[in-house]
Amino acid sequence: MARRHDGQPQEAKHVASMLMRQSLVDREVVRSTERPVIRILPWLNVVKIGGHGIIDQGRETVFPVVEELSRALEKHKLLIATGAGVRSRHIFSIGLDLGLPTGVLSALSAADAEQNGHILGALLAKHGVVFLPHAMVAHQLAIFLMTCNGVVMNGVPPYDLWEFPPEVGKIPAHRTDAGTFLLADAYGARQLIYVEDVDGIFTDDPKTDPHAELIRKIRADDLAARNLRTLPVDRLVIELLQSARHVKEFQIVNGRKPGNILRALEGEHVGTIVYA
Amino acid sequence: MARVREGAPEQDFRALESLVMSRSLTDRELLEATERTPDYAILPHASVVKIGGQSIIDRGRQAVYPIVEELKENFTTRNHKLLIGTGAGTRARHLYSLGVDLGLPTGVMTILGTAVAVQNAHILGYLLAKHGIPVIGPQQFTQLPLYLAERNAVIFPGMPPYTMWQHTQKEGLIPPHRTDAGCFLVAEVFGCRQMIFVKDEDGLYTANPKFAANVKFIPRISAGELLSLKLPDLVVEPPILEFLQRARHLAAIQVINGLKPGNLTRALDGEHVGTIIYADARPERKEAAHGTPA
Numbered sequence: 001m002a003r004r005h006d007g008q009p010q011e012a013k014h015v016a017s018m019l020m021r022q023s024l025v026d027r028e029v030v031r032s033t034e035r036p037v038i039r040i041l042p043w044l045n046v047v048k049i050g051g052h053g054i055i056d057q058g059r060e061t062v063f064p065v066v067e068e069l070s071r072a073l074e075k076h077k078l079l080i081a082t083g084a085g086v087r088s089r090h091i092f093s094i095g096l097d098l099g100l101p102t103g104v105l106s107a108l109s110a111a112d113a114e115q116n117g118h119i120l121g122a123l124l125a126k127h128g129v130v131f132l133p134h135a136m137v138a139h140q141l142a143i144f145l146m147t148c149n150g151v152v153m154n155g156v157p158p159y160d161l162w163e164f165p166p167e168v169g170k171i172p173a174h175r176t177d178a179g180t181f182l183l184a185d186a187y188g189a190r191q192l193i194y195v196e197d198v199d200g201i202f203t204d205d206p207k208t209d210p211h212a213e214l215i216r217k218i219r220a221d222d223l224a225a226r227n228l229r230t231l232p233v234d235r236l237v238i239e240l241l242q243s244a245r246h247v248k249e250f251q252i253v254n255g256r257k258p259g260n261i262l263r264a265l266e267g268e269h270v271g272t273i274v275y276a
Numbered sequence: 277m278a279r280v281r282e283g284a285p286e287q288d289f290r291a292l293e294s295l296v297m298s299r300s301l302t303d304r305e306l307l308e309a310t311e312r313t314p315d316y317a318i319l320p321h322a323s324v325v326k327i328g329g330q331s332i333i334d335r336g337r338q339a340v341y342p343i344v345e346e347l348k349e350n351f352t353t354r355n356h357k358l359l360i361g362t363g364a365g366t367r368a369r370h371l372y373s374l375g376v377d378l379g380l381p382t383g384v385m386t387i388l389g390t391a392v393a394v395q396n397a398h399i400l401g402y403l404l405a406k407h408g409i410p411v412i413g414p415q416q417f418t419q420l421p422l423y424l425a426e427r428n429a430v431i432f433p434g435m436p437p438y439t440m441w442q443h444t445q446k447e448g449l450i451p452p453h454r455t456d457a458g459c460f461l462v463a464e465v466f467g468c469r470q471m472i473f474v475k476d477e478d479g480l481y482t483a484n485p486k487f488a489a490n491v492k493f494i495p496r497i498s499a500g501e502l503l504s505l506k507l508p509d510l511v512v513e514p515p516i517l518e519f520l521q522r523a524r525h526l527a528a529i530q531v532i533n534g535l536k537p538g539n540l541t542r543a544l545d546g547e548h549v550g551t552i553i554y555a556d557a558r559p560e561r562k563e564a565a566h567g568t569p570a
Contacts, residue, residue: 011335012330012331012334012335012336012365012366013334013335013336013366014334014366015366015367015369015370016370017366017369017370017372017373017374018373018376018377019369019370019372019373020366020369020370020373021330021366021486022369023484023486023509024369024372024450024454025509025510025511025512025513025514026484026508026509027508027509028508029448030445030447030448030450031447031448032448033372033376033448033449033450034447034448034449035376035377035379035449036379037379037380037381037382037449038378038379038380038381040381040384086297089296089297089301090297092296093289093292093293093296093297096292096296096310096313097289097292097293097313098316099313099314099315099316100316101315101316101318101464101465101466101467101524101525102465103461103464103465104318104465134439134441137440138383138387138439138440157438157441158414158437158438158439158441159436159437159438159441160414160437161414161417161461161462161465162414162436162437162438162458162461162462162465163461163465164461164515164519164522165464165519165522165523165524166307166522167522168304168307168308168310168311169306169307169308169309169310169311169313170310170311170313170524171301171306171307171310174441175301179441182383182440182441182442182443183383183440183441185381185383185444186381186382186383186384186440186441186442187381187440188381205300229303229304230299230300230302230303230304231300231302232300233302234301234302235302240443242446243443243444243445243446244444245381245382245444
């Protein structure tokens with residue numbers, strides 16, 4: 001029962017519930033709310049298509065990926081998320097020079113991944129695939145995927161001006177890899193695949209270091225501990241993996257090698273698997 | 277529009293541009309280079325005031341009318357520029373209880389909790405409507421500067437717009453970033469002069485004063501020290517402490533008791549009337565800070 005202060009107005013008008021009057025910050029209270037979480041869409045497969053690695057490369061890279069996605073739609077229900085790519089780099093560099101805060105950089109860059117979503121949407125439209133804005137992805141995804149096996153969304157999560165201040169520097173931490181991850185976990189997706197232009201995670205950047213070695217499979221905390229100089233996925237997803245309820249692993253595959261996306265969707269190990 | 281650093285801006289820009297265009301955004305050298313860029317405060321004269329849900333609005337007329345009157349005085353005759361965020365409160369607790377029982381994911385709970393903060397924003401909106409104060413959602417923040425210039429205040433639901441994209445906690449299904457975090461991030465992104473949390477306690481105590489006996493009031497503490505105390509309960513959402521440590525504009529927040537008339541006015545004037553939590557010094561960053569003086 002809540003203590004009454006001397007001279008304090010009467011108590012709040014509460015609605016009876018398990019959490020009534022509770023502090024939602026109290027660690028014990030928060031801990032007491034752990035339960036097995038339902039999978040809202042247990043048949044959902046989430047595939048993120050890299051902005052720089054795939055879409056910015058143009059026809060030569062994009063058409064085969066689109067062809068493979070359209071074949072995948074025959075068998076799998078796909079939520080296809082898009083990365084941002086080079087235009088976000090450009091707007092980041094302008095914004096940083098102007099002194100704009102991280103939240104504004106995040107809001108600006110969301111438009112770039114969204115345009116990439118419209119591009120993939122246009123290329124897949126003949127199969128019934130449409131681009132859906134965030135509000136519809138959050139509330140109407142089920143009906144769209146019951147109607148057609150694929151939907152495209154913007155990988156940037158709706159953090160907008162509310163992006164976290166980063167630990168170092170000003171680049172928004174929640175970019176398209178994190179946005180795709182968070183949504184896959186919230187929906188209880190069966191798998192999450194990142195399609196990039198490298199075979200997976202290497203010991204160093206394979207584009208600059210020919211001796212870099214591919215890491216085929218690694219646990220998230222081991223990967224974090226290795227503190228690699230550069231990664232093909234955003235660092236934040238390694239952290240998110242460790243507190244996710246449903247997404248217990250993801251695979252990074254090279255979308256420039258034909259067949260990889262289909263094989264990964266079938267559960268084959270073709271790139272790097274990071275697991276919790 | 278102060279450029280914080282000395283030096284040759286054009287050369288700095290070219291060097292940074294080449295890093296940002298060529299390296300992975302996970303590259304450490306790139307991130308460190310962005311650390312050294314200037315900070316532009318978008319709304320340096322505005323203050324963010326968060327009105328608690330369970331602590332103020334759920335108490336009804338007795339608590340809400342005086343605080344609404346005090347807000348009005350401050351954005352009219354006293355000419356403060358106020359971004360007024362709202363908490364959620366007891367109905368969110370009911371929804372979270374149901375959600376936990378049903379095993380709903382944190383993202384769905386965030387959608388549910390957001391609606392409650394929206395209701396509370398609409399309540400304040402109707403009470404302040406005769407002064408021309410609008411209620412704005414995340415999509416209307418681009419119009420906020422005009423409303424602020426015209427009417428000196430806007431009201432917004434405190435929840436950040438994360439919905440299904442909310443982080444999950446390691447243990448427990450309650451959304452970790454709720455209305456305190458949402459209001460803090462608004463104050464930080466706009467480079468506002470201060471962030472005041474209006475609650476029903478005088479500030480921070482060593483334990484929750486509503487339940488524990490022999491609690492000690494903490495009038496002033498650094499975020500780092502507070503984190504190291506690992507208190508079982510806090511008067512603000514814990515992620516704020518980490519955000520404050522990383523913030524480039526806000527140097528401090530103040531938590532005040534809104535049930536005591538005059539506290540909000542004094543806090544807006546920069547007085548210390550509750551608990552001030554301040555960021556530990558990061559000299560390379562705080563040059564352009566506009567927060568409550570530490």
